[in-house]
Structures are given as C-alpha cells and as structure tokens.
Amino acid sequence: MLNLLKAKLKNSLTLLLSLTLILGIATASLTPASYAALPAGNAITDGKALLRYALPIDNKPVRQLQASLEDISNQLRANKRWSAVSSDLKKASRLLDKPEKILASIPAERQSQAQTLIEQMKIGVTSLQELAAVKDKEKVKEKRIEVLNLVGELEQAMVTDFPYEVPSEYGNLAQLKGRATVTMKTSKGDLKMVLDGYSAPITAGNFVDLVKRGFYDGLEFTRSEESYVLQTGKPKDADGFIDPKTKKYRAVPFEVLVEGDKKPTYGTTLEEAGRYTDMPVLPFSSFGALALARPERDVNGGSSQFFFFLFEPELTPAGRNLLDGRYAIFGYLTEGQEVLDELKAGDKIISAKVVDGLENLQEPSA
Template sequence: MAAALASSRCCCRPSLLPTGRGRRSVARCALSGEKRNSFSWKECALSVALSVGLITSPPTFGWSAHASPLEPVLPDISVLISGPPIKDPGALLRYALPIDNKAIREVQKPLEDITDSLKVAGVRALDSVERNARQASRALSNGRSLILDGLAESKRANGEELLDKLAVGLEELQRIVEDRNRNAVAPKQKELLNYVGTVEEDMVDGFPYEVPEEYSSMPLLKGRATVDMKVKIKDNPNVEDCVFRIVLDGYNAPVTSGNFIDLVERKFYDGMEIQRADGFVVQTGDPEGPAEGFIDPSTGKSRTIPLEVMVDGDKAPTYGETLEELGRYKAQTKLPFNAFGTMAMAREEFDDNSASSQVFWLLKESELTPSNANILDGRYAVFGYVTENEDYLADLKVGDVIESIQVVSGLDNLVNPSYKIVG
C-alpha cells in the first residue's frame, strides 16, 4: 500500500511501508551495546485468552540480551473488552486535556466516531456518518451554553467564534453526506475536530497542579508545545527529507516535556543521527563520547529526570516509580502507547529516574497490545505524539540525520529554561 501523505512540509515520495512496522518479534538494539541507556528488548510474552482474560508477561528493558521475565500481570478485564483503543494522536491529545466539560465531549465523540464509520466500504459508510453528524449537531445546540460556561473568561470570545464555525461546519458536513461525497468527509472531520480541540484547550485556565518541590526548579513545560523535526534521509530511494510535527503534552508530563524542549532550544539534537530503527522503535539522543545523556555545561554534570506518569483520574503525575511497582495494575495512563509515533523517554533498565536525553518513537499496531494491558504503559514516560507524517517514521534508518528540531508554538509555556543560563 502506498504511504504517501499530503503535507506541504514533507518531501516524501510515495513508498511501500517496510514489513518491520507490523513485526512483533524485536531485534536487539541497533546501538553498539556499550550504552546501557538503550531501549532494548529482553523478552516479551503475550498470550490472549478471550474467555478468561488476557495475561501479559512483561519484559524487562536494558542493553543485556538475556533476563528472566517478571511475574505475570493480570490487567483489569474491563479495559480489554471496552472497545478498540484510540490510535489517532489528535484524539489522544484531545482526550488528555485536563478539562471536565461533558457538553463539549458529547460534541467531540460522534465526530471522533466518524473514523470508525468510514471503515465501512463504499457509500454505505455515509449512513453512519450522517448519524454522527446529526448527533454532534444536536449536542452542540443543546450544550452550547454549558460549553461557553466552561471556557476560561479571557478566551470566551474566541470560543464563541469557534462554536459558530463548528455549527456552520456541521451543516456543511451534512450537505457532504447528502451529496454522497465520501472523499470529502475525512477532511471536514479533521477541520471540525480542530475547532473542538481548540475550544477544549481554551477551557484550561492556568496550569492545573503544582509540580513537586524537588522537581520544580527543572525546566517545565506548563502547557503544550509543538515542534517540527526535520530529518535528512541518507539511503532510502523511496523517501527524501521529511518533517515530522510533534505535539508535546506538558499538562500530563511537564518535567519530561520541559527537559526535551530545553534540549531542543540548546540545539542538542541538531545534527544527531538516528541510532536505532528496527521496526519496533526509532530512537536517538545518545551524545558522542562516554556520556549516556545530556551534560549540563553550567554544572558539568549529567542531567537526569524522574519517571513521570499521569494516571487517568489523578490530579497530578506520579514520579519515580512505575505503576507496576506501585501496584496500580488497573490504572489507565492519560498518555497511552496507542498511536503509531508515540514519543517517550528511554532510560536504564533498573533505574526509573535515569532518563536524560534519549528519546524513542514507538512503531506498533495497538490491537495486539491493548492500552494499559501491554508492556510499556506505566513503565516509560510518554510526553507527546507525532501528529503529521508519523507513518514515515517506519522508513527511517540508523544513520539518517536530524537536521533540526524547531519549536513552532508553545515556547512561552516553558518555565525555568536552563538554556538561557550563561555558561
């Protein structure tokens, strides 16, 4: 299947996705093996028994090639049968916002459901899309006042304008369905969900919690930021230079996102090669020399950050321990490893708080590893998603070069930026 994507910022030519994208057995880390901070498999066992539940034997991670598996973990069976996981990065980011407004969610859900409606072949899908559009339109009409009440006061005028555009767009969507123009549905859906997402962002009034004192002086992203990562493809006749857009979520991972943005502003990743690309993850961030992470020139010491995981329903992230170590086997992570291109921090196997600069993007099909019933959620800090050109991550190879990572928006949400410190 051709994987050409429409993007004004990407020069990727149509190409076949490599078979490694769907591969479940994973090779060792493509690094030399001298770096303990590499994100490599030791063992993975996954068995599914639908009649009695699903038991996962999670692997351990590190650079060693052999280790004993951990004890089996029995996840909450309700998680496994609640429906297919949300894989769209935009939807994951919308649902991850720290808001509690039922009215806007009732508009959002049927618009999100259009994705599943379009899986039906031919124009028959339009019957479901029509129901989705009517449901969203009705929810907007009935809940408009509650939505406006949920907006931050300073953003109310912008919210009203967006709701007006949303109402007009929903009428346009219904006309698209009446004209039986299936090809026009997805672009209109994306437009409408962008309106919804912006309204939801306008409901967040300030940062919702205090970061623990021991981490409060670190670079923190108190909100969201967007970066563009431009990669120079060295040896792939199917792909030229490509720009990956990444949204970083500081609401759910302020320390992890702040650390990354701070390094981006230091140009730490510019000119760095892709150091692992094996069909399971794409990884980079290991600097030249003996150091396994970022050495702060102002202190001469390595900067590490704690493991940071936000659980759905919690008011603030947990720090320093995996959810498994905390015994929270039923906990749902706010930023799950669902989307192709989920971005997270690599760390040493036996040290939860050893992450520094090495990052990875997960390449996977999440039906085989349901959200919060897999080997990654709650063990590694997710802090963003690739939202444009993510499929082309599968075409990257070891040795391809990150030409630059640039902050597109949200830099004003970064506090305690260490890159501004002289020396």
C-alpha cells in the same frame, strides 16, 4: 518475514515478550511484564485525538461533541456505516445549537473567540451532513479533521491555569506548564510533534529545553525495530545530557499521569505501584507516541534519549501493549507519519526547533 512474525505473535505471548526491545541506556531493557490484568480497551489510535482528550478540562457537552465527531472515523472504517455517521452528526448539531453549557467553561476574555469557533463548527457540521448524505467518504474524512481542529481550539480555550503543583523537589529541572510544538528536520523529511506539559511537565520540559539548546541537532537515530520503536538522543561521549553548569548527567524522574488522578505519579512505574489496570492519560496507542528511554534498573535515570513508538496493531495492540505505565510518554507526532515510517538507525536529525509554546517553558530554579 514480518507476516510470519505477526502470525507467531498472535499464537504466543511468550514470543511477544521475547521481542521486548532495549529502549534505555547502555544495557537497559524493558521491564518484565505483569500482563495478566492489563485492560483490553477499545483504545484511541489518533495522536491528535489523544491530545484533545488529555486537556485538563471538565465540560461534558464539549466532550460529547468531540466524541461524536471522533466516532465518525470508527464508523467509516466499519464498512462505511453511514446511518451511524448520520447519528453522530445529528448529536453534534444538537449540542452546537445549544452552546450555553459549552460557553460556561470559557473565561470572559475568550468568549468572543469561542462563539466564533462554535459558528465555524456549525457550518462544518452542516457540510459534513451534506457530504454524508451523498456518501463521499474521503471528503467526510477531510472535513471531519477540520471541524475537530476547531473543537481542539475551543477546548484549549477552556484551560486557564496549570492544574496542579509539580513537587518542589523537581524545581531544579525545566518544566513545560502547557503545550509546545516542535518541528524536526531529518535526513528523510520533516516531523512535527506536540508535547503535553499538562500530563508530563517535567519530561516534556526536559525535551523542550534540550531542543531549545540545539542538543539534538546532528544526532543519529541509534536504534530501530520495525513496527516497534525508533530511538535517538544519545550524544557521542555520554549516555545522556551533561548539564554544562553542573557538569553532571541530568536525570529525569519517571512521570505518568493516570486517568482520574489529579497529578502525575513520580518515581515509580504503574507496575511497581501495583496499578496494573490503570491507564495513563497518554497511552502507547498511537503511531508516533514520544517517550523517554531509561535504564532498566533505574526508573528515574532517563535523560536525553527518547523513542518514537511505531504502533502496529497486530504486534502491539492498543490497550494490551507492554509499555503503558512503564515508560513516560510526553507527546505525539502530529505530522510526518510517512517520514517516521521510513527512518532507520543511521539516519540523522538535521535540526529541531520549538515553533510554538516556548513561553510555557519554565526554567529551572536556582
């Protein structure tokens, strides 16, 4: 059945549009697409890589280092192009042998930590070169992940301050001024996700605040569409979170940070703004992207309901899907992909907990 559906989708964009899922609240559905100008792109599909690239830093050598290591995965998929892997590793090695430009973006109090990370990366790249020489694909993949985790730590060490001011009109909402990690126990197993407050401080802050309150504990996954989305976050007696202080529905404004912009756009989708070819910093190109559900006709009406995007290349090709800029992503699944793939409507969230980054949560102003 799924194979037949995929075949039809390849030959009919109209059918793809007809499969758009009700993601929002009550009768809400996906906004009709102005798809003609959407870029194709060779999008990144790894959530951890997307999070690394989303960090608000401006250091060309470390980005070149990351890109050379990220590219190894592409080469291994492309019929094991070992010569290209070797070239990537040579570039990484050259960058690490002259670390001065990388260290220039590290604050003084973190220099020692950064130097240690660079030495560890040098050892890791040397190991990768040895593994590539004997064409050990699986061990290269494992070691590459280890080294990229070190790169991510180094890039995180370059971030000193939150890069922009959130509009004061949203001071009544929780904000995540940095990143946080949430673990979620479900009836099928455990999930781990990283939330990006640098790109979506209000949307991520809302989610972290609700997790902190225990709001999601015991809730069911209410909607599942194979190879598309899995949705949850609806309490029994409302469409979203009712703030116990105000007794009112907490509405979260639409929020999206576009590549090249210094701060997010609020209150309007990229489609509504006519920015059809602009790409969000956090795209729908990874299995397990987290986004806020909302009513179709109220772009600022999201609250507690959210969905996991079940990225499937043939149904929702990276760079061509119909969600980028229309729904607000606030993080990515980093562990538990096999569990997410098994979850269906009716399964439950047993508990959710903020395990890192809670200090980055800024409480609402009075």
